[in-house]
Amino acid sequence: MPDPGEGLTEAEILKWYVQPGDTVTDGQVVCEVETAKAAVELPSPYDGVVDELRCGEGDVVAVGVPIITVRTTAADTPVIAEAPGRQPVLVGYGVAASTTERRPRKGSTAPASWSDTVLTSEPRPLAKPPVRKLAKDLGVDLATVTPTGPDGIITREDVHAAVAPAAPAGPVAAPAPVLAYDTARETRIPVKGVRKATAAAMVGSAFTAPHVTEFVTVDVTRTMKLVEELKQDTEFAGLRVNPLLLISKALLVAIKRNPDVNASWDEANQEIVQKHYVNLGIAAATPRGLIVPNIEDAHAKTLPQLAQALGELVSTARDGRTTPAAMQGGTVTITNVGVFGVDTGTPLLNPGESAILAIGAIKPQPWVHKGKVRPRQVTTLALSFDHRLVDGELGSKVLADVAAILEQPKRLITWA
Template sequence: MTATEQRFREFKMPDVGEGLTEAEILKWYVRPGDTVTDGQVICEVETAKAAVELPCPYDGVVQAVHFDEGVTVDVGTSIIVVDTYPGAGPAEAPAAQAAPAAEAEEEAEPQGRQAVLVGYGAAPSSTKRRARKPQPGAAAEPAAAAVQAELNGHAGTPAAPAAPAAPAVPTAERPLAKPPVRKLAKDLGIDLATVTPTGPDGVITREDVHAAASATAPAAQAPAPAPAAAVATGGSEAVRARETRIPIKGVRKATAQAMVNSAFTAPHVTEFITVDVTRTMKLVQELKQDPDMAGLRVNPLLLVAKALLVAIKRNPEINAAWDEENQEIVRKDYVNLGIAAATPRGLIVPNIKDAEAKTLPQLAAALGELVATAREGKTAPGDMAGGTVTITNVGVFGVDTGTPILNPGESAILAFGAVKLQPWVHKGKVKPRQVTTLALSFDHRLVDGELGSKVLADIAAILEHPKRLITWA
């Protein structure tokens, strides 16, 4: 390591998950010139699993930040440079590592670089750059001519006199704009060369094209209505202006892919049962007043989770996974209980490790911490790995039930519906009772109908008569 490398330390994007290849920079907490210390959080990134804060491993002063917020960076790419000896005087910092072309095309650019759009290459710049290898075809003719001239000279054949050079004709620089913006300009009849760009590095944006179209349209002429056919097919810009497009990336992208893989890999079966949970609801109210549960989050979900754990203890075969590679059913002797949580970044399923070994107060504390962390977007990737069975609480949205899709790698998922006051036959009479519907989806490759029915029936029996939490445990 050279002296410069020892002084200017590059911090590269780490693999903060399990084999992840990229992460999006959500927020920077430092800027060039800021003093940082070892362990100080410098930025927040989002992977395909969660949002994670990255600590700085060095003491010093931030020399450079290579990427803006919102940029997706490959693991192993330098994202920041720290001057670890700021008092040593000025020195040349190492050159920033180039970002992949795909990132430059669609995302914001690192500081000091210009946007590179499809079909354009880099815009002319006075900034000195490291020499690059010639691209195929870019300099093919000059190179071929040079080689031929050298061969002619070696063979003793005089080289043909060069044709007089044509007078240099200044060529207009092609305006920078992404393909969708270029198509918009074509549809509106706008010459991009006449549009004033407002985007970073001189890139023409969609708003710039619309502004140019408004400026060139005659004031007295009313805008023509969009053709009916264009509106019907969704190709009209008038239609697109009324749409909101959300990029699919990070947690949402990973969740979507996982759900597709699960739905089309594991043969799902879903069973339903409606149960009187009046006694359970009364127990929830009593537990809220119990000194041993003081300060803990006590709700119906807590007792549903405990009921599921007891049912698994009575039917341990449900807590298993299908190993396709080794053609084995892997039964787990521990329960990592997953709780599906909706967050602004998408659905995640963190899990409580070894939930079967926890007392009711311990389970309540773990559930409360899990939910709070998920809502803050701070769930660590390790908290979402290794789940064995999941609960999804659709009742909080007022939904009676659903057919949940298995979390990949698990064999069962329980949907807990809304608890509602309904007429119910109780002790031979129709009375208003607290009623809910449960749905259990399971992987039919390793869970047959008998096993799935037993588990669901046990959960319902416990919620109807919660004293079974004691007698069956």
């Protein structure tokens, strides 16, 4: 399993596209894996024949564990096309230099046997970063620890067992009973991949950043009329025009008028990091769980460009092809709970961001308009923000600006 980057240590094999005996070429996709960030396709970097699939679909595999064996066809002799010591990354910053064995060039002598190319150096013990830190703190050499985790991964319990004193001799305690459950009445789903990462991120967000949420109910009748007008505009031909587009633009304008809201908290250096760009995150529900890809430099895009970027983001997310890189570096997020018929909510911040705007359902409601009660298109917006960075005044200004633009969309022109 190659290093997926972004500090990830494992991935689940979703699907194999090849079987033993199949011929593969350099660049051909051989399998799809899911990391804690997204689903990623793995290509073969070599020409050859699949000799063995070492892991099955559904297996969660640690970085560095072999998952497939390919015999190269050079000189009609089986060789290892890539030594295990080199672990290319799926995303991130390239690969670390290490000793490798490559296919012999035409006319050269191939290794005599498969085993001739196997590295003799000891592999690095498999352990996640928190476990490595624990071992370092306790003075435990991971090379001396017996792993009990899946695929030979060292767990926290393994590290503690390595320093725990030997138990005195005596009667062996009976094993704890395994709790059973009624499979006809319950279904248990392993928490892994994107769902596991989302759960950890939300817990970290809720108990790290002090959240404050403010609400405003808005008459968006004029915005809905503008949406219909833009659908007929030739400049938006072929593009998806909906309320999310104009609300996104309204938020970008509000951030321009109140730039201090676009920041992050650097705990290590005790600094507030103000961002001079906006990478606008859009929360998207997918079959694998909630993901938040973002539109890079959304503040610099025209309305048609923003419409195109939103359309591509949503389409890619629904197809399950959002890359890990597309979910990094967001600064502010929008979540649209209104599509589910929900009036409002108290959204949790995406980790590392200072604000998130929730859009409620847009529906006809009685509203006082020009001194009379009339049916109008109304929605409720909720803005959650990190109170370490954003005080009540700043958060209120941002939310009020978004509401004012949606009530009078012409402000998109005068304020942008």
